[in-house]
Amino acid sequence: MTEPQISPAADPPPPRRRRWLTPRTLGIASAVSAGAAAVALVFATQVAVQATSTPPDATSTPIAADSTDDDAPEKAGTPIEPPTQLPAVNDKLTGSEVEYVRYLGAQHPDFAAGRDVFGGDGMQFLSTDVAEPSAYSDGHRRLISLYYDYATDETVSMVVDVAAQTVESVQRAQGTQPAPTDAETAHAWQLLLESELREPVAEEFAGLTGGSALTPQSNEIELTAHSFSADAGTFGAEQCGIQRCVQVLAQVDGGAFLTTSTIVVNLSTQSVLPIS
Structure with missing residues (x-):
């Protein structure tokens, strides 16, 4: 169904996160998060996550995503090491683990075969969120990264077991359109x-x-x-x-x-x- 269209003289658009966009290198930001189950794609609007740095209190402070295309973790020239300490399975995200999970996901063949919004190699990163702990029984910390693959027009959900340092599963869906970054x-x-x-x-x-x-x-x-x-x-x-x-x-x-x-x-x- 078509979303409601907005007239300049009518009501303002629905409340949403806004940001002044400048002509600097385009930021890769998150506007939507992957859902909790590992076997299906579930999408919900969430707080964005940071991919480049850890705030002073990462366990309680929301992290605003603003990594640029040039220095995004997916394009790191050298390996990004896993975080030295992992939060509990249901704790909020930290910048260091998101940076690592994004880098790890970029090593997966599905990522490399994809294309971003500019036509470059690699899928377009959208967001990362914490996987629902109750969906698993091993007590491992898992994150779910959401991408859009412009090569196939599919939304891609990648589950990463942070404790095991592996990409655990990749799910694809057509006709699902998360909010734009x-x-x-x-x-x-x-x-x-x-x-x-x-x-x-x-x-x-x-x-x-x-x-x-x-x-x-x-x-x-x-x-x-x-x-x-x-x-x-x-x-x-x-x-x-x-x-x-x-x-x-x-x-x-x-x-x-x-x-x-x-x-x-x-x-x-x-x-x-x-x-x-």
Whole structure:
């Protein structure tokens, strides 16, 4: 079913985590977490996790994901060692173990065979979460990493036994579209602004800002996005839901939203589509 579309003059979008996106190297961030069972994919909105550093109190402090594409653990040039101390099976995530689990997952053949949103080698990392301890009987600490494979248009869940230092299982699902990450959101916005559909959006932005030119670097814009799946009443983006598509919501200086509800970005095909 198509998600509700938002008019710039109507109600604001549903509450969600927001972040100012800048033209720096695109961050790989988490907007959705894998579920608890090892034998199935279950998705739920969760707090994002950090992949690069451990906060002062990792057992009680939420960790905001913001590793860049260049220094992400998946692209580490040297092996990342496992954490010296593991939390209890149901403790919150720590930065060091997420960094290690992401690196370990990147060594798996499924990861290497995949593609990210930019067309690069390796699947697109989305998030990591703690596996439900009650699903196992051995008392081992397990994390579940969620990826999107742009090579196959599948959501991939990878269960890692942190204690055994092994990737325990890999599950794939088609037609499941987790919320987009900050990297995917920023890339979709850039594709939109490079497309033929940018003109009315740019004109609207100029009218709201006194003539400013709209670029991916525009500081007045706050971006959020949601995944988009076509339904029987949608025309122009029929493959969305099978392929990975997003709608970008662009808010100007915390006020009006630009009219982007008639535009969908298909990240699988790197195309920008008008819908009706």
